Amino acid sequence: MNMKSKLALAFILAVFIPIVIGIFMDLLSTFPLFWNNLLRVFIGLLVAALFAIVVSQLLTKNLKQLAKVSEEVAEGNLSGEVKVESSDEVGVLANSLKVMIKNLRDIVGQVKSSTTLITNATMSLSTSTSEVLAAASEVAANVQNTAKGTEIQAQTVEKSLSLSHNISTSSATIAEKSKETEEAAKDADANVKDGSKSAYEAHKAMGDILKNVEETATQVDTFKVHSLEINSLVEAIAMVSHQTHILALNATIEAARAGEAGRGFAVVAEEVRRLAENTKDLAEQISKLALEISKKTEDVAKYMDSTKVSAKNGQEKVEAVVSAFDTIRESTSSTRSAVVLISDEANTLATIASQLLGAMEEIQEIATENAAGSEEVSAATEEITASMEEINKEAQSLLEESNILKGLIEKFKL
């Protein structure tokens, strides 16, 4: 109800109420005075009260609406609207309240938006710091491993340096020994040549020996045959002797039978018998000798066969030796060439080993520096990790505060 409506209402009441009161007074004049007066006082109070109520209602209605909106604002509800259209002080207050609510709405909306952004940013920050912290921990662990690895590397490099020293020394020794070996191979080559020449000569000599042995074996075989022939002849002589002996016995018997006339014949027969016995003895001796010779000849033949086999084996062995010497000569020549190569390579190896030693010394210095640097990096990483932990803690606190703020802002209704 605007002001004009209110004034119209007040005018109507001012006009209508005295009329109603006049009418009512006329009516009251019919009552006794006491009651007439009392009733007039009562009606007057009633009219005054109604009037006061109406006026007060007209005057406080806008204020009540403003109060209601203010209460809503106080509770955080900024969605309420001020519906007071008035140009008096209440209207000014209502306008001001409207502007204030609008400004508050803008501010709270902006704060809410910002709070959301901050919360999101804080969450991202917290997540990022956690990730960074995890990464920093891994980096720290890796850096520690790297530091340990660097330390082991430094120790290994030290060992390698020691080994390089040994290699260098050994390479120098090898080079020296290779030189000596080269000289020895040269001597061996010369000796092998001499040996090969001797082996060839031995082979030739063994061939001659074998030839002579074969010739001797042939002669021994002939001798054996002759020996057998002698034995046969001796057996024949023994047979003749035996028969002569029998003949002599028979002659003696005949002489004895002839009596005195056969005495001379008996003497002759006896002599013949003796000769036969002597011949028999000699034949037996010759036979024994021939047998002995035959046995010896057989033995000699066996020895000759054995010698022949041995000579043949010897010739084969010498042939093998000659062949071996040829092989050895080739091998020695190859060995000598190889030893020369080895000597050259050993010299190169000694030079390389010396260079390797220098390089290893440099590597050792670098490894030492790396070890020190790794230790520093490890310490710095630990510090970074500690800082990241602090940041993470702060981000967590910030997130918590942001959430609180968000909760507060959420109370406002736009």
Next chain:
Amino acid sequence: MAKLIVLKVNNKFIGIPSKEVMEIVEVQDVHQSPFSFPFIVGTTFWRGAILTIVSMSYFLGDLEESKSSVYVRLAKFDNLLLEVDSVERIIDYNELKIVERKEEGIYTGLYPSQDIFISILNVSNFCALLEEETISVIRYGRAGR
């Protein structure tokens, strides 16, 4: 002077007077006769005659087979050859030196010579014994010894 032919049979020295001996024979080809008399060694062909070889060792109590090739041909029984191991020698012989003389048996007695005693063979008794043995085998199918 008489001679004594000293033989060796089974390591025993047997002497036969030279007048009882025709000759000493040495032959290689002896033909054995199966199912013959046990004292017959075999037969041989000698100077146009077939001679029977008798084993002396059989009569001396040795049944081992001899492998000798020397035989004594007797003068009285010239178709016989006595198989002996060997003819050792021929020595001078004097009958008066015979000891332990006896008339029976195949030995006349013992004749000392150097360091040995030679049993003198009684050729007649030996041949008689041979005949008895032959008859015994013919009659009884076995030798009498």
